[in-house]
Amino acid sequence: MKENRRYWIIAAMIGVAFLLIAAFTTANWYRGKSKTTDPNASTNGVSDSLTIPPNKNLDNVSAEDVINRYLTREQELRANLLKELKPMEASGNGSLDYVKAMVSLNEATTLLSESYKTFGGNDETFKLLSQQTEKGLQAENETMKELMDKYAREEHKNEDMENAYLTDFNALVAEFEKAGTTDSSSLEHAFSQALMQYDQLAVNLSTSILEYTDYNEVVTMAQKIINDRKPQIEELKKLTQ
Known part of the structure; x- marks a missing residue:
């Protein structure tokens, strides 16, 4: 009985670890997406210039x-x-x-x-x-x-x-x-x-x-x-x- 309980505890710990890893990965993905879509995000000068549509009449x-x-x-x-x-x-x-x-x-x-x-x-x-x-x-x-x-x-x-x-x-x-x-x-x-x-x-x-x-x-x-x-x-x- 004790042996079964130990297996259940180990399985639960592994499950929690997977959940933490998944949560961390998802959070990073959303953070990266928000940087690329946020028009106010700060990037280098070249990138900023590329996001501005060219004015053909300039x-x-x-x-x-x-x-x-x-x-x-x-x-x-x-x-x-x-x-x-x-x-x-x-x-x-x-x-x-x-x-x-x-x-x-x-x-x-x-x-x-x-x-x-x-x-x-x-x-x-x-x-x-x-x-x-x-x-x-x-x-x-x-x-x-x-x-x-x-x-x-x-x-x-x-x-x-x-x-x-x-x-x-x-x-x-x-x-x-x-x-x-x-x-x-x-x-x-x-x-x-x-x-x-x-x-x-x-x-x-x-x-x-x-x-x-x-x-x-x-x-x-x-x-x-x-x-x-x-x-x-x-x-x-x-x-x-």
Whole structure:
């Protein structure tokens, strides 16, 4: 009888052990399942990124946002430039007026070029163009500022020639202002069209001053600007066709 009781006790202990093992296994299974299904479960960064459905329009939205930011900056630069150019305060010397205007225009064009890179422009052709533009305008402005100081000290007056030049000048600035917003189909198109407008204003102002200056150095400078900017305008047109 005692022997039978011992067997029953051993069997009961084995049964309890099996029940504990089963309970433990089931608990682990539910715990693992809850981790994989819980959206708030903490995992590594790669896994988190895989649970987020891809947004097929993300790149397009980002590109559009970059272009809009660039256009906002371009409009700001244009507005600041127009504040400096209109109305141009008469100095009594049309050549001095021209040099002042070109310094402002060159500074605005440099900032325009820099903004292309600031807003992520990475086309190698346009990056090279922007670098060349900035370098050329920096050297040009150094000469322009020297002439501006020189003419201001001379106090050379020729109001008739100045008035004739400023009539042309105001019409050309109004034409530039009317040109307005540039194309927004891509960052390169937006940049190139704005740069063409800035270059065209430089060509127009330089062409006009040739008729109304008696300074050989201004004639040389204006002609160089015309010769440099015209080919660049044509190149920009080809790049954005």
